Amino acid sequence: xxxxxxxxxxxxxxxxxxxxxxxxxxxxxDARKTVRIEYGAGAEILSVREEKKK
Numbered sequence: 001x002x003x004x005x006x007x008x009x010x011x012x013x014x015x016x017x018x019x020x021x022x023x024x025x026x027x028x029x030d031a032r033k034t035v036r037i038e039y040g041a042g043a044e045i046l047s048v049r050e051e052k053k054k
Contacts, residue, residue, distance in 0.1 A: 002026060007051040010035050013044045022051060 008023050008031040025031040028048040035043060 009049050009051050011046040011048075012039070013046060014039055014042065018046075 005026050010021050023031045023034050031048050
């Protein structure tokens with residue numbers, strides 16, 4: 001983990017399946033980048049939201 005990082009909930013569609021994954025990143029842009037690296041360009045990212053602490 002890097003300084004200033006947060007948890008983001010990323011909703012995406014991969015091969016017709018909707019997935020929700022928690023990603024640790026500094027910004028929503030970094031969260032999208034992490035998902036694209038992991039799942040490839042075929043993953044369609046629907047939304048990126050900051051995960052609220054309980």
